[in-house]
Amino acid sequence: MSLKMVVNLQGIVTPRSDRPFGELEVREGVAIVVEAGKIKAIAPEEELLKQFPDAERIDGEKCWAFPGFVDPHTHPVFAKTREEEFEMRIEGRSYEEIAAAGGGIRNSVRALRKTSFDELVELTYWRVREFLDYGTTTIEAKSGYGLSLEDEIKSLRVLKHVASLLPITIVPTFLGAHEIPDEYRSRREAYIDLLIKEMIPRVAEEKLAVFCDVFTEKDVFSVKESEQILIAAKDYGLIPKLHADELSPLGGAELAARVRAISADHLVQISDQGILAMKEADVIPVLLPGTTFFLGKPQYAPARKMIAAGLPIALATDYNPGSSFTQNMSLITSIACTQMKVRPAEALWAATLGAARAIARDKELGSLEVGKKADIALHRVPNYLYIPYHYGMNHVCKVLKEGRVVVEK
């Protein structure tokens, strides 16, 4: 088996599976040996050069090696961007005006339904490519702009196809419960029936998703409806996830605990009881500070409260055309640090191993440790504080996916 070795690094910065949340290991002067796409050894460079003299060398260009970012909450399968909505929101237009002008989830649904599989593959491909450019090597990606059996399946197949074309791991989530589609507005029970009796079984049968997510929110899916959907999903082997307590403290966090969701996401309005419940049930809070920033809202999720309660957080971009249009996870760490007072080490932990936990991939992803995938982002920074500190910049110098150089600048 051919070996590769990343040499000439400043060193590595990584969370470790055996260390607590927020603690980063910093090792100077080490190199990384890769075999069959996995990390085989991390040790002082001169030792490894003696031990594996024939390994193919990859030049670390004096960068620091970090685990590739894991982005555990994205919505990349859509037909149209919504920049007009961005402008109208800034101008203070009402939700109704924005919807009339083509904004909102339901307009995205109308557009996606009219767009072919091939077109969606093309659009999604370039969007996902940009995650790699900014150092992200794994994304969770949701359907949710189809909202019919056919269009949800189409969206998930797009993700599967794009994953086969690009050197990035895409972990798919079924989000048929993103909204009630137009044609079911007056008979929501029938849509929930469709979700439970047709869509979930079909998604599970075709193995198109790992998770089932629900947008639990006032005027979208109630806690009771969400519970119904998620329990059905579990029966079919899909692990629950929730959009919870984003706009109102509806008890989404408590529901996430009850159904043993892997994560509850957003949580701007989470209650103290919700935090406790999640802690007890080991549900990972996925925080999306980019969304709060992008929407210009004053209140961020109470990250410090969660951390103080012993809940290790994860960070994500929430990449989507309506409420957070970025692929830059470094900037998400900056927003987390400056607006939520998350410490830089905590933010980096949350964007790698924390994020991997939120998609149940922490055994194989999210840290530079022997046996894990060699998903490595080399950042041209003098130290790890720079990632959130030098904000809005892309520090990526090289990205390796399973040991192969896939981005080089």
Added chain:
Amino acid sequence: MSLKMVVNLQGIVTPRSDRPFGELEVREGVAIVVEAGKIKAIAPEEELLKQFPDAERIDGEKCWAFPGFVDPHTHPVFAKTREEEFEMRIEGRSYEEIAAAGGGIRNSVRALRKTSFDELVELTYWRVREFLDYGTTTIEAKSGYGLSLEDEIKSLRVLKHVASLLPITIVPTFLGAHEIPDEYRSRREAYIDLLIKEMIPRVAEEKLAVFCDVFTEKDVFSVKESEQILIAAKDYGLIPKLHADELSPLGGAELAARVRAISADHLVQISDQGILAMKEADVIPVLLPGTTFFLGKPQYAPARKMIAAGLPIALATDYNPGSSFTQNMSLITSIACTQMKVRPAEALWAATLGAARAIARDKELGSLEVGKKADIALHRVPNYLYIPYHYGMNHVCKVLKEGRVVVEK
């Protein structure tokens, strides 16, 4: 004289000198002819191809051409970054603790004084290079970490030297009145004397700066002291600028109007009278929303109030190691839009022609118009809304400085 032509563009997006603030001209299908570093013609591509068949072609790669960003407020000459301070602030440490650990302006002063001209050139060179990478072709740059005759002169000479090495316009500002240095803490009048009687005359004599800036703030320079300094600067031909009303409503805006400053910057706490006074005296407000963001403060400068009063704003990064560490002007437009409700067209105007006005270079910079410098940033975006909308990303495809391609991605 050899001609160049930027062809294969989607078109151009630009403010125009004869149009009001916030109005962008969008022309599809045009090309740009450059002669001797200046724009000679902008017209439909097929016309120009006939008219100038021998012009050397530059491929626009189907991008939109924008004026290069003008960043009218930066502090790039310093010895050490201050990422530890960033972390300590997030942890809630006091100003005293931060200063003791090496934070704050005065620590930057101590470090700069120990750093040689050559080292500072090297450090500043790479920092300024990054502005270009993100589409900025002109920066205003301040001294202000020297605070002695020798070290302020050294800083300004560093700027002059770096400007000779890089294809970027650097407009220098003398900011000897950035702080009272340690050795003058107990005799501030003596420092003001030094500023007025030695530093300003010397800076003017060596033609090392165009502007003289003062940090007018509680516990730094009072309104009265600032006025004294700026009037002296004017006598020596240096145009006044102010750091005004950032932390407290001290009347810095009114002072800017009184001394006919070209700009007053920050203005988070500006009074209504201050806005009126600036409007009447034609002082440009330079807003620095990145600083508010980076420091995690809740209140941004009242941009909408200023615009409503008929004051055309400018935007800048405030690039510096303590309170805003970014060179990305696109992100500054995103922060302006999402946090200050500045419209995308206004933000782009403020980051180009508005910014050029704030440094008195609007006759030659800040828009794509015949006769102006051919400082052109090609952004790979479908429309101009994308620059703030697709936030935290670098859309630059090519940058031309005076018609020469200086960045290519």
